[in-house]
Structure formats: C-alpha cells, structure tokens
Amino acid sequence: MVRKLVETAPDAALRSLELALAGPAGGQGALATVRGLVEDEVTARYVRNSVLAPIVPLCVARDAGQTAFPPRALTLLWAALRQQAPKKVEEAAARCNPWDLEQGPPDVFDELCKVASRGLRAQTEAGFKALDALCDVDALASCLELSTIVRGALPKLQEWVSKMSEERASSARLAYKDACAIRPDAGPLLFEMLAAHLPDDFRILRVISAVMDRPGDKFWASSEVGAFGERVLADIEKNIDFINAFDPAKGEAEGRKAAHAAQRVAQQITELEQSVNMAKEGPWGRRLVKYKQAIAQAVEARMNAAEKELLAALPLRPISILGGKKGKGVPQLTAEPDETQVRRLTAVLVFIAEIRGCALQSGYGSSRAKVLEKLNGRLDQYIEDILHIVRTGDGGDQGLARLYVDLAAGYIAYSRDEKTAEIVRRRAAAAMAAAA
Template sequence: MVALSDRKIEIVRTLVQSAPDKIVGGLRAALQEATGDTVLASVRQLVEAEAQDRALRNAIFAPIAPLCVGDGKSAAGVTFPAQALALIWRGVKASAPAQIQAAVRAQAAAAAAEAAEQGHRPADPGAAYNAVVATARAALDDSEQREFRAAAELCDAARPGGAAAFAAGLDIAPIVRRAIPRLHDWTTHSGGEVGAAARLAYKDSVAISPDAGPLFFEMLAGQLDPPWLVLRIISAVMDKPNERYLADSELSGFPERVLDAIDGSLKAIGRMDLDGGPETGRATGRLAELVTQQTFEVETWIELSRDHGWGKRLHEQKLSLASLVEGRLKEAEKLVAAALPMESSGFGRRRSSGPKLDAAPSPRDVGRALTALHFAHEVRLCANYGGFSAAHAKITEKLAAAIEGYVEEVLDHARTGDVPDLMLARDHLYVAADLIGLVRDEKATELVRRRAASTCASQEPPHPGEAVVLDA
C-alpha cells in the first residue's frame, strides 16, 4: 500500500495538531509498530513529530501547561483553553526560532548528562526555557501578532480577565519552575527550611504581581497529584491558618473546592449502582477512601471549629460518610442472603431452613452481592478514620459466619445425597467461595473451592480463582 498523498497528509496533520495531548499520546503508542512505506507509517511519522513537538512545548511551559485544559471554562479553579497554549506555541516558534533551537539544545544536553550518570547534576535547561516564556509574555501585549492576539481572545472568552491571568502566569513561571522539583519536600515535610522556602517563593511571586498569590498556588496544584495536596503548601506559607483567617483571604477557594468535591463523592456513594458489577463496587469504595483522605487534609492543615463554617460542614460530611457506608454494609447482608438462597421446611411454629439447591444461582442476585462486597472490601482500610470501623467489623464478621454456615450445610447435603443435582450444589458453593473471599481472604476462597471439588467430584471444577460463569 502506498503512502498518503501530500494533500491527505496535511489533512491528517491538521487533525492531529488539533487533538488533545492524551489522544496524540494514544495514537503514538498505537502506531509504534507501523513501519515501511505504508499509510500507517506516514501517519506514525506525523504523530511522532507532533508528540515530540508537544513534549518540548510542555517542558518549556511546564509551570502553566497543566492549567491549559479543554475550553478553559472550568469552575473548579483557574484554567485556560488548551487551544490558547497551542496558539502561543505556534506564534513563538514563528517569531523566535533561535530561542526555540536554544531550548532544544539545552533539553538535549540535560538529557545526555542525565543518561551519562556521571554523578553530578545534569545541566538545567530552565534558563533557555524561561527565555522562550519571556518572549511569549512580551508578545501577548503585541496585538500585531495574530496567534498571540487569538490566544488572548480565547482566554478572555473563557473567563473575565483570562488573558491578564495567563500573562501573570507567564510572569511568575520562572519562580514556579524552580519550585516544581521541591514540591515533594514541600508536601511531605513541614516547618523549618521547607516552610521558609515555600514562603519565599510565594513572596517572590506577589512581588512580581500583587494579585498573583492565588495563581501561584493554582500553578503548584497543577503539578501535584492529587491537586488538593496544595493545602499543605498553603498551610506552610500561612503558618497553619485558622478557618476564619483563611476564609476571608483570597485563598478561600482552595479548601472550599475540596469540601465541594467531598459532597460530590458522598452523592456518588449514595447512588452506587448495585448492578454495575465488582468494578463499580471497588470504584465507589475508593471514593469513600478519597473522602477520608480529603477530610484528613483539611483537618490537619487548617485550624477548624466544629461549631461553624468549614469545621461544621466537614463534621457533617464525616457523619454522612459513616452513615452511607453503614447503610451499604447492611444492604450487603440482604444481598448475600439473596445470592445464597435458603428455603424453609416443616410445619407449625418449629420450621427448619436449609440451602435452596433446586435451581442455578441467580446471576443478578450474585452480581449485586459481589458489587456490595467489593465495596465493603475496598473501604476496610479507611474504616477507622472514616468512623465506621466497628460497624464494618461487626457486619463483615456476621457475613462471614453466614456464608461459612451456608457452605457447611451445602457440603453436608451433597455428602448425604440430599440434593437434586450435584452440579447445582457445586455452582452455589463456587458463588459462596467468591463471596467469602471478600470478607475473609483468598485462602478462604481456595479452601471452599477445594472442598466443593472434592465433594462434587462428578465434574471438573474451574481453576482456582476463576470466576463462576452463570447462565442468564
């Protein structure tokens, strides 16, 4: 197959250049094997060149690039249109090619020094990068250059004063660039030289632009994963402020954003789709863990009062989380009972019950029970701080006892031949094995599977750890 024509290559180039970084990265990975004079090889070369160009751009504009996402209209913090950064990059490449080449050489020298592992620090390309940023900053004020004018218009369209905020970000970019390698220390240690260094960087930023304080922390947050770790740096700079002082400052949006995110997570936990399967259960459980982490951050780095404001709101959120999780755990009891059905026999007041083994396990009931137990399993590590440790321990132990009792009864019926079909008994035991593993451990699952295979030996059992496949 021949390569694409020049006209088609230009069409593909335009499409690739307008795609988000994530898409370009995905294309690059997908086309790694494309070689030779093929259509895919032509596209691969184009994508590779675009990816390398963006890597250089993102390195040069590293302090502000993480804030350039989507259309730049996010209400959760300061963001700028991704296209604005692309336009500025295009403009600076056209207007300052010598500076771009200097940045390329500096980047290559730093990479070579790092690869050589000579025991000394690699060359820092920061000065070359900052020179390009300074050129872009100056060009933003020059309405004669089309790309920069278009970028400013996009920023202003995304939010009032967007272009001025972007320009301020470029102004303090060198300070943020110096701070980036130190962020790990700033977020893992407190006090002493660490706090002093963070305070100095903040003062340097506001010295350049008095209104740059919040933007400085926004740019730092963009470098952090998760972004709300920036609360630690804010606390260090402000010497662990009390709630009233921080709430009245221009930085009040940062803790409020975390509290809003907690509210969103609590709503998602309350709406967990039991038919969503194990991954839904795990994902919802991770939300509960996230809430405990975020509440810990706010409580640790800000002096709060439980009687009002953020402290009161956070206390209510913790109570809500505990209530939601306990509700989900109690719901799991009913779902497990439905997945391992029992039937009653006998007459009068004294009636006995036993496993209902005359039909295959219900896929829907089993799926819902697995979703609930995957949730319960995921939240176990955050139960103590989340305030639901006692409820979690009590209910999971009760579930384990119920499942183990069910297993013993099924095995007893299978040994005595008191089952209509050994294979149905085996299927119910495999369901119980999957469930017990989530409230005990994997060894419990393996034990039940081995006992089921030994007792119901008329058919080869699935491999240990293999999920039971149930017909709908």
C-alpha cells in the same frame, strides 16, 4: 491531512498511535511515513511540554471554579512561539535533553514563557490573537508570568506536601513572596498552578498552611485563599452524596468508585484538620463535624445492607416451615443465579473490602468488623451446605450447586481474602470429581 490529524490528536491518542506503529509493520510502506509523522510530533510535544511545563496541567478538563484552559491552547501557544521566536524555540529543542535537564531547566524555557506572556498581552501577532477567541488570555498571560517561580518550586513540591519542615516552609514562603512581587494578587494563582501538578490537588492545603503559619478556619475562610478550603469541603459533601446514592446494580466498578469516594473523604478531612486550626464553632469546624457524622452514617448504611444483598444473591429455603424467615436455611437451588442480584452483592462487598484503609480513622472500623464477621459466618455455612449438595446431590440440583459455589468463592475473596477463595474452589473441584 494525516499530518493535521497527528498534530491535533490528544496526547493519549498520540501515545496509542505511537505504540500501534512501533512494531515491524509500522515501518513498512505508507505506514512508515505515518510513523515518522507521529515520532516527530511526539518529539515536538516533549519540547513544548517541557518549555510550558508550569501550565500544562491547567490545559485539561478541570472542576468548576479551578483555573483551566482548553487543551488546544497549548497547541496554539506553541505555534505562536515558533512563529514569534523561532531561534529560541530551536535552542529550547536543542537543550531539551536529559543531560541539560539534569542541571535544571535552561533559561531559554523561562524566556519563551515571557515572550508568550508579552505576546498575549499585546495582541498584535496573529498567532497570539487566535487564543483570544479560545480562552481568557489575561489569565493565561498571568500564569505564564508566574511560570519561572512555579518551575523553580516543582522539584520541591513533593517534599512540601510529604513532610513539611521549617526549612521547607521557609522555601514555600519565599516562592509566595516572589510571586507577590510580580503582582500583589498572585498568591492564589500560584497555589492554583502548584495544585494542578499534584495527584491529589487538595494537598495544596499543606503548602498554604505553611505559608500562612497554620491559621484558624475563620481567618482562612475570609482570606483570598478561602476558595481552596471551600473547594475541599464541597468535594467532601459531593462524595458523601455519591456514597448515599450509588446504585449497586451497576456492579463492581460502582462499588469500587464509592469506596474511593469514602477514602478521599477520609483523606480530605485529615488534611483539613492538620492544615487548619479548626474552631468547634468556626465556619469550617462546624461543617467538618457534620461531615464526619454524615460519612459514618452513609458508609454504615451501605454495610448494613450487605446481609440483605447476600440473601438475595445466595437465596436460602427454611429447613422447616416453623423456622420461618429467621430460621436457619439451606441453599435454595430452583433457578440459576440472578445476574442483577449478583452484581448488587459484588458492589457492596467490593465497597466494604476497599474501605479497609480508612475505616478505623473515620469511625466505622468496628462496624465494618462486625458486618464482615456476620457475612463470613453466613458464607462459611452456605459453602459447607452447597459442597455437600455438589458431592451427594442431596438437597438440590448438582449443576446449580456448582454455579452457586463458584459465586460464593468469589464473594469470600472480597469478604476475607483470595487465599480462602482458592481453598473453596479446590474443595469444590474435589467434590465435583468425587461426584463424577
């Protein structure tokens, strides 16, 4: 039963189990047997993932429309190969070491992928038949048929997407030509498999652009690889919608997630503009102009709400009745900080801080600078007022003042930097010591 659990455990769970059993306690008693099972499974999966490397990233949960297979497909496929070609599997295991892999993937890896592809097509062996109920065996067989080309392209992939040169473009075109020699419609599937190996799958646009010699958006949109551009545009729209709708009450993690969405939009827009010859009135060009305006409006709306959130989290009372809402106020220390308002302001400030890298290129850099200038001015004045209360007790409860000065220090770490926040904390500690 334990062996079955280990064999079917997800990779992440297996790594956690391996780490948990790595200590001295894991080598004693019954746990020693379990650790042995885990170590054997880790080794077996290393061999399996090396042999089936071209399709491994496809066997995870992926976005709708992308080629994907259930994670269990890898397990069943490897079991079928061990039954169908045990000697080749043993050879692959023997060759699956750093010394052999330094010379490039052994031929037996590709041979096993061919065996798997033929087995899936034939559907005569029980091991391969089991996959028919789990996934599209024709699609999986097609991916395995291209595995030789994908495996050969993977060492070059980072070079292709980092800085494409004419020599690298020629190499990418050759890989595309070889794929189409296997089957005429294999081009999109080749790009799909390569994209799955990239941390940001939208960067496959660079490779497609090199193969197609940077086509116009009208031609690309109507071609067999048009889905890759459409997918990026749909993701841009989805991320803009998220920025518009995210709930600051969920706190820092949500603000960070929204900022990452803004960063991704900026990267994707740049990628499209560099990879595609956009026409102002083209099918993608029109949409890209609209999305540029939409992302700037969404981000600026979030930033402009920061001052209101600041007042709610660090409330002020007017110095005089005549001052009204617009008059300068002093800290209002009548209740402990409102946790919801604290989370809301933190989320907005984290969002503003995290979009620093993409603000200028996306057209809202000056708006961000103005918002931060105003926020920092308010925070500076608030901190001076609250430190006065901490030292003297004049103007409110000293205990509450200490809570609020700690909050303000945390906020200024986001709006300015951690060094400024640490200075505020030291000043607060000195003020508290003086008041004691």
